[in-house]
Amino acid sequence: MNKNYLTQVVILFLLTIGILFGISTFQSNDTNFTIKKIDILANIRNIPVVTDSLIIETAPPSTTGNYVINDTSIATDTIILTPQSNTIMVRPPITITPQRKQGDITLIEDYTIEQAGLLNFEKAINSLDTLQRPVRIAVLGDSFIEADILTENIRQLLQDMYGGHGVGYVAMHSDFPGFRYSVSQSSSGWDTYSVASKPDYSKTSLTLQLHCPKSEEKAITNFKGVKKLRHLNTWDISKIGFIAGAEGVISVKSDSSLYNFEIKPENEAQFIVIEEHTHTLQISCEQSEIAFWGAWLDGTSGIAVDNVSIRGYSGTTLQNIPNERLRELNKAIPYDLIVLQYGLNRMKPTITDYSKYTTQLVEAITHLKSAFPKTDILIIGVSDRCQNIDNSLQTMDAVYGIIKAQRDAAIETQCHFWDCCETMKTLGGMPTFVEKKWAHKDYTHLGHAGGKPLAEEFVKALKYILEKDTLSYIPQSEEIIHE
Numbered sequence: 001m002n003k004n005y006l007t008q009v010v011i012l013f014l015l016t017i018g019i020l021f022g023i024s025t026f027q028s029n030d031t032n033f034t035i036k037k038i039d040i041l042a043n044i045r046n047i048p049v050v051t052d053s054l055i056i057e058t059a060p061p062s063t064t065g066n067y068v069i070n071d072t073s074i075a076t077d078t079i080i081l082t083p084q085s086n087t088i089m090v091r092p093p094i095t096i097t098p099q100r101k102q103g104d105i106t107l108i109e110d111y112t113i114e115q116a117g118l119l120n121f122e123k124a125i126n127s128l129d130t131l132q133r134p135v136r137i138a139v140l141g142d143s144f145i146e147a148d149i150l151t152e153n154i155r156q157l158l159q160d161m162y163g164g165h166g167v168g169y170v171a172m173h174s175d176f177p178g179f180r181y182s183v184s185q186s187s188s189g190w191d192t193y194s195v196a197s198k199p200d201y202s203k204t205s206l207t208l209q210l211h212c213p214k215s216e217e218k219a220i221t222n223f224k225g226v227k228k229l230r231h232l233n234t235w236d237i238s239k240i241g242f243i244a245g246a247e248g249v250i251s252v253k254s255d256s257s258l259y260n261f262e263i264k265p266e267n268e269a270q271f272i273v274i275e276e277h278t279h280t281l282q283i284s285c286e287q288s289e290i291a292f293w294g295a296w297l298d299g300t301s302g303i304a305v306d307n308v309s310i311r312g313y314s315g316t317t318l319q320n321i322p323n324e325r326l327r328e329l330n331k332a333i334p335y336d337l338i339v340l341q342y343g344l345n346r347m348k349p350t351i352t353d354y355s356k357y358t359t360q361l362v363e364a365i366t367h368l369k370s371a372f373p374k375t376d377i378l379i380i381g382v383s384d385r386c387q388n389i390d391n392s393l394q395t396m397d398a399v400y401g402i403i404k405a406q407r408d409a410a411i412e413t414q415c416h417f418w419d420c421c422e423t424m425k426t427l428g429g430m431p432t433f434v435e436k437k438w439a440h441k442d443y444t445h446l447g448h449a450g451g452k453p454l455a456e457e458f459v460k461a462l463k464y465i466l467e468k469d470t471l472s473y474i475p476q477s478e479e480i481i482h483e
Contacts, residue, residue, distance in 0.1 A: 153455030164302020166235030248287025343382030
């Protein structure tokens with residue numbers, strides 16, 4: 001006769017439920033020990049559970065309520081600016097009261113001594129007719145702008161306003177080429193090196209990554225213009241940057257021509273420049289000792305916006321890039337504005353003090369300033385990021401800690417700062433972004449749709465600061481003077 005275990009099963013079930021309820025209500029008084037909150041009724045309450053991992057999720061988001069937290073960390077007190085490191089310039093301290101909002105515009109905060117806005121960038125804009133090159137912006141960031149998200153819309157809006165076409169910088173290889181809408185790309189046969197994976201790799205440039213042909217294999221990359229976004233179907237100049245450690249041949253094929261370049265080893269970076277209006281470009285090489293920075297696909301004038309993003313990077317080792325490499329890059333590809341978009345990968349939900357991060361950012365920015373003395377630098381503050389706190393979606397306290405660290409770095413290095421989190425909150429915050437399918441359900445990363453409204457707000461802020469009067473200044477030419 002079979003024994004009936006129903007009673008034991010019911011007792012075990014009730015005991016399990018009791019244990020789970022006990023864990024969900026447990027709170028530790030030990031500040032060095034935390035337990036992740038468990039809510040076994042989360043699905044019943046229809047409150048999304050947000051994890052701490054940074055994972056791009058492509059599934060459509062669920063509809064949630066609108067939870068907005070005001071940024072109480074924003075201060076209106078006067079800020080004292082102290083001189084930055086004398087490796088750049090000795091400056092007296094100044095006192096300013098920064099303006100952070102103008103109506104519905106989140107302003108670009110100016111912490112420079114001159115208080116003249118984006119001095120170098122504006123003078124380049126005002127010299128568009130005589131500059132004989134595009135005015136160029138580099139946006140260095142992490143997975144928040146991966147696949148040209150946000151920057152593709154900034155580029156499109158600025159090219160609408162000031163002219164220009166072409167996607168700008170593109171790496172020789174992408175692990176997810178279809179994720180990017182602004183260029184059609186395919187590649188094979190490349191090894192990848194970056195500051196994230198090989199910090200000591202001596203040939204790293206501002207692009208933060210290099211691609212070398214695999215040993216005994218032909219590496220090929222194909223680029224093709226697209227019509228999904230404006231101004232990206234064709235370009236006029238193709239520049240290919242590399243460092244050659246041995247002799248080799250680089251083949252470049254455009255719409256109508258095939259070029260074979262015999263490369264000699266050099267200690268300095270080299271560039272192939274092809275002035276030809278084209279819609280396609282193929283680059284191939286078999287020499288594993290040639291390290292490629294990438295290609296720049298541009299017009300001859302107007303605006304160029306380079307997206308340089310590395311997943312998982314926080315920007316704190318930029319100072320490890322050899323200064324001579326940065327100068328070589330800026331000689332061939334002059335930059336008028338460098339934008340730093342980092343912070344997500346430094347954030348920990350239980351930490352709010354990021355003063356060490358400030359110190360590291362100051363070192364990185366000081367290094368960039370020494371290599372790009374006539375280039376404005378702008379920090380974009382970390383974006384809104386939410387977690388489930390007491391059954392409601394709230395901005396992590398760590399977000400405000402990172403923003404303070406980034407703003408402090410802008411103050412100390414006397415550059416510019418734009419509060420991305422505050423801007424997102426004026427648009428409803430991350431919960432609204434997810435509800436509108438502008439962001440993914442990790443409540444951290446933008447989708448392509450979310451880049452558009454955020455880019456519009458950034459361009460508004462950029463236009464506002466460009467309207468300010470500036471001091472007389474002559475923008476750099478293709479041949480930068482090493483100071």
